[in-house]
Amino acid sequence: MPLRCNGQMCKRIGWFVLFTVWVLCTFATEACAAPDSNTNCRLPKEAVTGYLSRPGDIIMGGTFLIHLDRVFSDIQFTSKPPELQCQMFSIEYYQSMQALIFAVEEINSNPELLPNITLGYDVLDTCYTLRRAAQGTLSMLSGGTESTPNYNCHQGTRLAGVVGDSGSTRSILMAQILGLYQYPQISYFATSPVLSNRNLFPSFFRTVPSDEFQMRGLAQLVSHFGWSWVGVLANDNDYGQYGLQIAMQEIINSGACVAFNENILTGRPNRNAPRLAQVIKESTAKVVIVITTDSDWVIVLEELLRQNVTGKIWIATEAWATSDLLTNERFQGILLGAIGFAIYSGQMPRFSEYLNSLHPSNDLYDPFIKEFWEQAFSCKWPSQKNVTLVDNVREQTCTGNERLESVLTKVDRRVSGNVYTAVYAIAWALHNLLNCTAGVGPFHHGACANISSFHPWHLLQYIKKVNFKTPAGNRVFFDESGNPPAIYDIVNWHLTSQGSLGQITIPVSKCSPSCSSGFRKVIVPGKPPCCYECARCPQGQISNQTDAVECHPCSWDTWPNLQQDRCLPRPTEFLSYGDPLGYSLAAISILSSLIPLTILGIFIRFKNTPIVKANNYSLSCLLLLSLLLCFLCSLGFIGYPQPEKCLLRQVAFGMVFALCISCVLAKTITVVIAFNATKPGSRLRKWTGVKVSYCVIMLCALIQIIDCALWLIFSPPFHELDTDTQPGVIIVNCNEGSPPAFWCMLGYLGLLATISFIVAFLARRLPDSFNEAKLITFSMLAFLSVWVSFIPAYLSARGMYTVAMEVFAILSSSWAVVGCIFVPKCFIILFRPNLNSRENLIGKRT
Incomplete structure (x- = not known):
């Protein structure tokens, strides 16, 4: 809420404000007009060197950044810090400074751009320090070689703007002041994405694209070469940390993984290089x-060289991808094959001629x-006091x-081109301001x-x-964020023996080996997604590509090959006449059917015996006729199961076997009745005819017929x-339709056989020389077994x-009946005719 004051307080505040303004104005006049006056009250000033x-x-x-480093000194806070000492002179950045001077001179000589106006410049070396960047910014705002915060001492000139800096952290500091x-x-x-924030940096522009675009491009480069296991090194400043965040996010989004991410500590002389190399x-x-x-990066490279770290592919950002410091032959064994992004290389006509004209005397x-x-030229001027020895020379x-x-x-001029463009941008803005039309x-x-x-x-x-x-012509x-169009060059440090760019052999960088076709990747708990194991595709599924995330099932009529990399048509299986098992059972069935037919002929031939x-x-x-049908009904189970065959084969089997077992049961009952009817005064004499046997057969067969009819009506078998x-x-087969109906049919046959067995077993000791019981x-014991x-x-x-098992059971049970009931009789008829006599049949057992 707004502050309120009474009349007296408001008067005091008003007088205080007027007094403060008067003091500041007076001091500003003294500071700018008479900086050397002997006054007891003055702001501390610091001269700017370089x-x-x-x-x-x-x-x-x-x-x-004409000097790339400074001499590190311990600050004890007990005395004034020593003057900043710069080291590691950079030809590339000195060249970029000359690009500003060249652009200014070119504009001044152009009568069509800013006519009748001469551009001047104030340039300084920041020496890789925030302190120097702040000093330089304040000195340019102050209008002199000394920095006076919050004061403008320009004498008849105007400061149009500032071209700089090369580093994101220093640019952020300068942008906050400017x-x-x-x-x-x-x-x-300066490529840090944070500098695109118009709320924080309303007057900042740049002629180099933001890292937001570059890091996405680097992630796409990683994905393009199939690298899924990469490490990341980044400076611990704004440039490195913002780039690190974006790069890691884009790498993860592309499906790759970060093996490690480490910081290059710019505040340490060794940049934490020993740990990074390890x-x-x-x-x-x-x-x-x-x-x-x-x-x-050069300091880290020295440590990599000392620890003999080779065999790595380095992906470079624009800050060092084309640096002249890295063309040193000492580093070629480490950097060979490095690939990365470089800022777009623009053209500067006559700049080479200008650079070649530089000379200390001029x-x-x-x-x-x-x-x-x-x-x-690796030399020293004679006036230099400290002359070093190189290899004792x-x-x-x-x-x-x-x-x-x-x-x-040999020096790359990409940075110089950006400086050149920045100068022209300010010049054209001034030109448009100059040519503004009122209204x-x-x-x-x-x-x-x-x-x-x-x-x-x-x-x-x-x-x-x-x-x-x-x-x-660029x-x-x-x-709206002050960024230029994002255009990059892709550079690769890979030279052939002739010194030209050669064919690149793409190395493999994966946490786990690739999963071949037929396998899929399985994530290992507790490890990154890229550190996986390869597992064979589940049964019935395939993978036809490398590093498949999941397997795909084959269609219902196909099945994977042994390698599980493609689907093949499924073979069909049924008990075919062409299979050894099929034609063997068919041959046995046909041959077996001749046995009851032969026995029937014997019985007809010897029916009066x-x-x-x-x-x-x-x-x-x-x-015997029913057994003939039993042997032949097994043929219905062999061959392709047509729908009609499926509908009838189990029903035919059940009815034929019901007739067969019914005949056996009728024979058993006839034996019991016939024995008991011979006793004096027995009432069973009237049941000794064939009518009882036929009634038993018809009744037993009718029950099976009813069961099969209900089966066919309500749930018939089908293909x-x-x-x-x-x-x-x-598997081409016949579905039984109703399993209960099938087992009821089979169980009924078992019931008939069990009754026949029990009755025959009880009648086995009847006193008859040839007791059929x-x-x-x-036969029934073998049948049931x-x-x-x-x-x-x-x-x-x-x-x-399954079908073969049922055919075998049909043939075996039929053979059991034939072998146990009729083979002994045929043996007597054919080979022991002396036993085939009335006397032998009616004789008493001893």
């Missing part, structure tokens, strides 16, 4: 993404030119006669800004809408293709063997 400037109507600032005053800032190499050496990952700068104002010359002395053409052609300007009521007195936020509006072509514009008459000739003939019983085979007892054994065998058999 500074290069040129006057002009409008000043353009620039910060560059954003307070709405000064435009265009970075040429982690990389022990990891099974063959591919490592490195999100760092060239100056930090550029006396340049504080870096002599150090650049020493670094380029004094370093070469610089003469000034060295030629730059042989040195600068159609971008400000209130179409107003325009004055080029000689514009404010930084005036120019900011024009930079947001800048759209132009560089002298080389289109330049910024999106006593033994044939004594065993009920008519029932014996009927039994079936069984794909579940036996894997990989389609004993033969019937053995066959069918009792059949039940578990039938239930455990599969496919055509």
Whole structure:
């Protein structure tokens, strides 16, 4: 809620505010107009070293990482920190600084761009430190070589904007300061995605794409080469950590896994290199993404070289993918095969000519030119006090006669191109501001800004809408977040013996070996998804690709091959006449059917003999005919099970066997009645005819007929293709329709056989020299044994063997009846005719 005050308090606050404003204005006048006056109250000032400037109507600032490192010193907080000492001069970034100077001179010489206006510049070396970046930013805002916070001491000139910095962390610090005053800032190499936040950095732009695009591209590169097990190294600053987060997320989203992620500690002189080298050496990952700068990466490379870490493929970010520091022959054994993204290489006409014209004698104002010359030609100027020894030989002395053409052609100019573009972006914004037409300007009521007195936020509006072509023809514009179009070059450090780019052999980087066709990946609990095991596809399923996540079932009429990588048509199985088992059973069935037919002929031939008459000739003939049908009905189970065959074969089997066992039961009852009817005064004499036997047969057969009729009416057997019983085979069989009906039919046969067995067993000791009851007892015992054994065998058999088991049971039980009842009689008739007499039949047992 708003603050409230009474009249007296408001007066006091008002006087306090007026006094504060007066003090600040007075001090500002003193600070800017008389910085050297002897006053007891003044702000502490700090001179900025590594500074290069040129006057002009409008000043353009620039910060560059001319030195890649600094001397580390322990700060004890007991005395003033020592002056910053820079080291590791970078030719590449010095060249990028020269790109700003070249662009400014080119613009000043162009009569069509900013006519009658001269651009100047203030550039400085940040020396890889936030402290120097802050000092430089404040000094440019202050308008002098000394930084005076919150004061502007520019004498008749305006600061248009700042080109810089190359690092994301330093750019963020500068953007926070410049954003307070709405000064435009265009970075040429800061790629952190956080800088796209317009709420935090309203005046920040860049000519290099955001890492948000690059990290997605790196993840796509990993996926393209089939690498699923990669390590990640990243700086512990804004550039590295934001890139690390995006890269890991994109890698995981693409289906790959991160073997390790380690930080390069930029605050330590050794960058934590010993631990990083050890982690990389022990990891099974063959591919490592490195999100760092060239100056930090060189220190890690030295440690990798010391520990002999080889055999890795390095994926480079734009910060070091084309760095001239890494073309050193010492690192080729480690970096051979490295691949990565580089910022788009634009063209700068006449820039090479400009660079070759640089010379210490001509550029006396340049504080870096002599150090650049020493670094380029590995020499020392005679005025240098410290002359080092290289391999016990004094370093070469610089003469000034060295030629730059042989040195600068090897230096990559991608960063320089971005600097060049950034300078032109500010120049075109100033040009549009200069040519603004009153009434159609971008400000209130179409107003325009004055080029000689514009404010930084005036120019900011024009930079947001800048759209132009560089002298080389490249289109330049910024999106709503201040980013350019994302365009990258893919570079690969792989040279043939002739020194040209050769065919790349793609290495394998996986946590687990690939699962071949026929296998699927199984995730191991507690391990990353990429560390899997290979498991054979389940039965009935295939996988026809490498590293399949899941297997796919075959269609119902197909089945996997042995390798389980494709589906083949399923073979059909049934008890065929072409199979050895099928034609063997068919031959036995046909041959067996000749036996009862032969016996029937014998009985007809010897029907007047006593033994044939004594065993009920008519029932014996009927039994032999039923046995003939029993043998022949087994043929219905062999061959392709047609629907009609399925419908009739079990019913035919049940009815024929019911007739057969009914005849046996009738014969047994006839024997018992015939014996008891011979007793004096027996009333069974009237039951000794054939009518009783036929009635028994008809009654027993009728029950089976009714059972089979109900079966066929309500749930008849049907043709079936069984794909579940036996894997990989389609079993063509006859489904019984109603299993209870089938077992009732079979159980009824067992009931008849059991009754016949019991009756025959009780009559086995009747005093008759040829008692048929004993033969019937053995026949029914064998019959029951066959069918009792059949039940578990039938239930455990599969496919055509189920049918074969039933055919075998039919033949065996039929043979049991034939062998036990008729073979002994035929033996007597044919081979012991002396026993086939009336006297022998009516004789008493001794």
